[in-house]
Amino acid sequence: MKINFLDLKGFVSPHAINNSQVFSPPPEFQTLTEYIIKEMFDLHMQSSQTVWDRKMFDDELKREGSGFLICYSDGATRETDGGGSSPAGKFNAHDIDASMKFDLMSRIIGFFIFYNVLDEMHILDITVANEMQSKGIGSLMLDSVIKINAGRGIKDFFLEVRTSNLKAVNLYKKFGFKIFMLRKNYYEDNGEDALCMVKKL
Ligand SMILES: CC(C)(COP(=O)(O)OP(=O)(O)OC[C@H]1O[C@@H](n2cnc3c(N)ncnc32)[C@H](O)[C@@H]1OP(=O)(O)O)[C@@H](O)C(=O)NCCC(=O)NCCS
Known part of the structure; x- marks a missing residue:
């Protein structure tokens, strides 16, 4: 396909x-x-x-x-x-x-x-x-977006993700994102914490 x-x-x-x-x-x-x-x-x-x-x-x-x-x-x-x-x-x-x-x-x-x-x-x-x-x-999309935008001068990539969302956290870690902060009770629907992650070039 x-x-x-x-x-x-x-x-x-x-x-x-x-x-x-x-x-x-x-x-x-x-x-x-x-x-x-x-x-x-x-x-x-x-x-x-x-x-x-x-x-x-x-x-x-x-x-x-x-x-x-x-x-x-x-x-x-x-x-x-x-x-x-x-x-x-x-x-x-x-x-x-x-x-x-x-x-x-x-x-x-x-x-x-x-x-x-x-x-x-x-x-x-x-x-x-x-x-x-x-x-x-997901890997192909993230890889493409990072490469394209690095070429456009982007230096830092930020995101927030639910602590329970292991698939997403693993995807981001695979591309070198690091956790820099925990936002307590960030998600209104269930009070879940958010991991704030960043990738710096
Ligand atoms: C999160 C999401 C975008 C990942 O996309 P994907 O196409 O499934 O991811 P990939 O197949 O490229 O996998 C990337 C990495 O994620 C991790 N991963 C994939 N499936 C996994 C699973 N079932 N359990 C744990 N980790 C998993 C692995 O580390 C994998 O790397 P590897 O294949 O080299 O081992 C996708 O699962 C999704 O759409 N989830 C629902 C929406 C969502 O939660 N989005 C994130 C919002 S922050």
């Missing part, structure tokens, strides 16, 4: 991801944007523990300095879980098909939202579809 990335806001250099081309939104951008936001919101409701409402996606898209990286596959794999090319079914850079166009049949399997201020990036959300988790998609 092949995957590709879409830079929704056009912030990302077309040559940055694995030296391959990132699809640029076509003239019917408005329609595609609406479609993508709807798909992202559905994914978010399915997979995320911290609930954003739909308006937060729209607002974030409009915010200056925000960035959205979408990971998608073609519509043919919509009904199947699919897997990457490694023996364990994990995805790696060889599974990225830069020629695969994004259209209204594409299946969004993950997304990454951040915003940049000066030389800092604040990671707001990274989500992979439930059935596609633990297959390397």
